Amino acid sequence: MDKPLRVWVVDDDQSVRWVLEKALRQADMDTRSFERGELLLEALESDEPDVLITDVRMPGMDGLTLLDRLSRQSPDLPVIVVTAHSDLENAVAAYQGGAFEYLPKPFDVDEAVELVEKAARHSGYAVSDKPGRGDGIPSLIGQAPAMQEVFRSIGRLARSSMTVLITGESGTGKELVARALHQHSPRAKKPFVALNTSAIAAELLESELFGHERGAFTGAESRRIGRFEQADGGTLFLDEIGDMSPALQTRLLRVLAESEFYRVGGQTSITVDVRVIAATNQDLAKAVSEGRFREDLYHRLNVMRINTPPLRQRREDIPLLFNHYLADAGQELGAPAKSVNSEAMDMLQSYAWPGNVRQLVNATRRLTVTAPGGVITALDVPEDLGGTANARGAQEEWTQSLGHWAEKALAHHPRKPLVESALPEFEKTLIRIALNKAKGHRQEAARLLGWGRNTLTRKIRALDLD
Secondary structure (H helix, E strand, O other): OOOOOOOEEEEEOHHHHHHHHHHHHOOOOEEEEEEOHHHHHHHHHOOOOEEEEEEEEOOOOOOHHHHHHHHHOOOOOEEEEOOOOOOHHHHHHHHOOOOOOOOOOOOHHEEEHHHHHHHHOOOOOOOOOOOOOOOOOOOOOOOOOOHHHHHHHHOOOOOOOOOOEEEEOOOOOOHHHHHHHHHHHOOOOEEEEEEEEOOHHHHHHHHHHHHHHHOOOOOOOOEEHHHHHOOOOOOEEOOHHHOOHHHHHHHHHHHHHHHEEEEOOOOOOEEOOOEEEEOOOOOOOHHHOOOOOOOHHHHOOOEEEOOOOOOOHOOOHHHHHHHHHHHHHHHHHHHOOOOEOHHHHHHHOOOOOOOHHHHHHHHHHHHHHHHHOEEEOOHHHOOOOOOOOHHHHHHHHHHHHHHHHHHHHHHHHHOOHHHHHHHHHHHHHHHHHHHHOOOOOHHHHHEEEEEEEOHHHHHHHEEEEE
């Protein structure tokens, strides 16, 4: 660049402004910061940066309102939205408001600088028209980078009716992504029709998709409207598309190519305007190479692709998801929402979740019923959800052992107080375990024990543990 790239930052958080200024200046960029959107607009009357970074939630004018103003005042200015509230709604709203990209907090400063450079390279392009905001999908939540990429994809497609292929393991929320694509598209007010193609017998799937005329086959006593007609003007979501038979693949290809079809037993072609979103947990490219899936249909479906990550690749989202669905389970069952203590949550985060979010949802319902208290503890987590095998038995075992020891101590030394004998050994054991867990850091070990650091130091000295 002949002259330094000029980047302006709007954020009410002074620490965020400081971090961005430092990172951008280290990358040889000129920066200028504002704590309110109103101050930025005043500055834009006499000057303009190459790239703007703005927060979403600020006092006075928020980031989305600022985006709306900038779309009229400075339509060619690329804007990067930085937000700590990185949910689907904010992602889509940012793109619909004209944002070049959005960056969830906490962010990596190198990623922020890279994004600014990317925006600068595209600064010659005008921001596209903005549609109205759609309804959010409250169950499609997550802070993990993999989920943020899903949100970005939905946001980028908000003005589109493109065919989309959603890939991912079972239970990762592919239908939720499809519904979000529909609700944030120009077809939002039209029908969304979902069909799991693997749940219907192959001989009935053709009629389910395209409908049939009366008398088309035995049992067809009246005309039936198929899913394509039901979705006319809207979106048809075809789940588990990889299980579709070759004959139906051919018929589907024709509909995608020509937007018309015949009902089973029908003589008149029917024209529809339907956006198709397909999903699969299979490797369709491999199915094509093995001759199980038509290559031309694969390319028709794979115009845009979104991959839904498995839960084991977004473990940082497990507490967020678990607490969200615990609240749902409590409401569904008419019971107060339960919480999860840290030890139990560690177990749940370490578990592999082969059934992904669907399994997690079922687990919250199960634990809402089976956990006896208002707080789910490690002892409540069953072994098949990552709980320690025989956790309850282990607790019972050590208390029984303590009881046996007490009986023997009384038998041999009936005059010596039990607590006086047991307490030092009890404290020694707990201190050793806590120090081991804290890797020798006494402040952390004291926290694990529920003591202050001075108390731990005094105990170590008194018990001769140095």
